[in-house]
Amino acid sequence: MNTSTSIYQLESNVRSYCRDCDVVFATGRGATLTDVHGLSYVDFFAGAGSLNYGHNNPHLKKQLLAYIEQDGVTNTLDFHSDAKTRFIERFEQVILKPRGLHYKLQFTGPTGTNAVEAALKLARKATGRSTVAAFTHAFHGVSLGALAATANADKRGAGGVELSNVVRLPYDGFFGPDIDSADIIATLYSTAGSGYEKPAAIILETVQGEGGLNCASTHWLKRIEQLCKDLGALLIIDDIQAGCGRTGSFFSFEPAGISPDIVCLSKSISGYGLPMSLVLIKPEHDCWAPGEHNGTFRGSNPAFVTACAALDYWQDTRLQDTIGVYSRLIRTALETLVAQTSPGTAQVVGRGLFMGLKFSDPDTASRLVSACLEQGLLVETCGPQSEVLKLMPPLTIDAHTLTLGLEKLQQACLNVLCVPTPTATALRGIA
Numbered sequence: 001m002n003t004s005t006s007i008y009q010l011e012s013n014v015r016s017y018c019r020d021c022d023v024v025f026a027t028g029r030g031a032t033l034t035d036v037h038g039l040s041y042v043d044f045f046a047g048a049g050s051l052n053y054g055h056n057n058p059h060l061k062k063q064l065l066a067y068i069e070q071d072g073v074t075n076t077l078d079f080h081s082d083a084k085t086r087f088i089e090r091f092e093q094v095i096l097k098p099r100g101l102h103y104k105l106q107f108t109g110p111t112g113t114n115a116v117e118a119a120l121k122l123a124r125k126a127t128g129r130s131t132v133a134a135f136t137h138a139f140h141g142v143s144l145g146a147l148a149a150t151a152n153a154d155k156r157g158a159g160g161v162e163l164s165n166v167v168r169l170p171y172d173g174f175f176g177p178d179i180d181s182a183d184i185i186a187t188l189y190s191t192a193g194s195g196y197e198k199p200a201a202i203i204l205e206t207v208q209g210e211g212g213l214n215c216a217s218t219h220w221l222k223r224i225e226q227l228c229k230d231l232g233a234l235l236i237i238d239d240i241q242a243g244c245g246r247t248g249s250f251f252s253f254e255p256a257g258i259s260p261d262i263v264c265l266s267k268s269i270s271g272y273g274l275p276m277s278l279v280l281i282k283p284e285h286d287c288w289a290p291g292e293h294n295g296t297f298r299g300s301n302p303a304f305v306t307a308c309a310a311l312d313y314w315q316d317t318r319l320q321d322t323i324g325v326y327s328r329l330i331r332t333a334l335e336t337l338v339a340q341t342s343p344g345t346a347q348v349v350g351r352g353l354f355m356g357l358k359f360s361d362p363d364t365a366s367r368l369v370s371a372c373l374e375q376g377l378l379v380e381t382c383g384p385q386s387e388v389l390k391l392m393p394p395l396t397i398d399a400h401t402l403t404l405g406l407e408k409l410q411q412a413c414l415n416v417l418c419v420p421t422p423t424a425t426a427l428r429g430i431a
């Protein structure tokens with residue numbers, strides 16, 4: 001036990017991650033965390049995707065410290081500020097313009113769930129419709145509006161009220177590889193008397209982070225986009241976890257070539273783990289009245305400063321290229337592990353640096369999390385039964401630390417699944 005008993009007595013029962021990870025973290029640099037006893041951990045969790053540029057990224061930290069040192073304003077709600085202006089201009093210049101995207105920026109309260117609340121409210125207001133369509137295994141947050149769109153039974157159960165005005169649709173692959181769920185969805189909406197009314201919006205994640213690293217195909221995404229157009233519904237992409245480079249491109253929907261009406265960003269948009277959320281709105285849908293969706297912490301300038309500095313990573317393709325290389329390295333390592341287990345035990349899921357192993361026995365992933373921790377590797381599970389071991393290293397991890405983390409994973413698999421000894425040299429060859 002690292003933590004004193006009094007902490008358990010004082011912190012609410014709602015705590016979760018720390019129940020299986022009794023480590024008291026003290027410092028972090030890049031992809032390495034150190035605890036109060038000086039023990040090091042390779043971080044393949046990255047703050048659930050809020051630390052895509054690593055812990056205390058030196059480039060971001062320098063800008064942040066300089067800003068604080070000069071007494072830059074901290075919270076300005078939605079007053080103008082120098083830091084906010086610089087972020088907006090830079091986001092337009094580095095992210096939107098080169099991609100031919102036209103969005104207005106709405107800063108919401110700094111959690112992902114608040115960005116989703118704003119997106120859903122706006123879609124309802126813009127269309128005059130109340131129902132939103134969301135998907136099986138979706139996760140959009142735990143405040144009531146977002147929770148209604150979330151599929152997870154435990155999270156929904158905690159809502160304590162009826163979660164209404166959302167219909168559930170089958171995600172890509174929900175019925176297996178041979179059935180295109182877009183066919184079913186199209187039929188539901190085109191058949192008279194089906195009971196499916198035109199929704200205000202369809203909200204989806206292109207890769208379902210909490211739902212088990214399920215990936216939507218380009219073909220399916222394009223069909224959902226077209227369906228939204230046919231129905232006069234807005235397409236909302238919740239890129240809170242899959243965005244900011246996690247899947248390889250800044251926005252996860254870029255490879256699909258779709259053009260969402262609204263995009264939700266949070267987690268790594270500030271780049272530094274500082275709370276910040278952003279809703280991107282096609283100008284024609286920006287029908288908010290002033291102050292209609294507000295929040296005290298919409299103007300966190302330290303977050304704007306680091307968010308602006310993080311955009312430097314997207315000025316050229318270097319980070320994107322590295323993510324591609326690392327992604328192939330991880331896939332090879334995971335496929336090697338799967339090949340060493342008996343058929344049907346595990347499969348590789350996800351894409352980019354958003355990959356993992358889905359186990360047929362749901363307990364295996366949790367046992368592996370503990371075994372990884374013993375090796376000094378921080379990982380988490382996802383999926384409706386926590387059956388997926390999810391790997392999310394910082395995008396800026398160096399090749400040596402990435403390989404070290406994969407070796408630790410292999411050693412943990414050796415202990416839990418009895419797969420053969422790690423092929424560390426083979427991994428190094430790939431790195």
Ligand SMILES: Cc1ncc(COP(=O)(O)O)c(C=O)c1O
Pocket residue numbers: 048110111112113114116139140141142205209210238239240241242266267
């Ligand atoms: C896709 C997605 N949407 C929304 C949220 C909610 O974000 P937050 O926990 O910051 O409210 C999350 C959090 O994991 C998420 O993964």
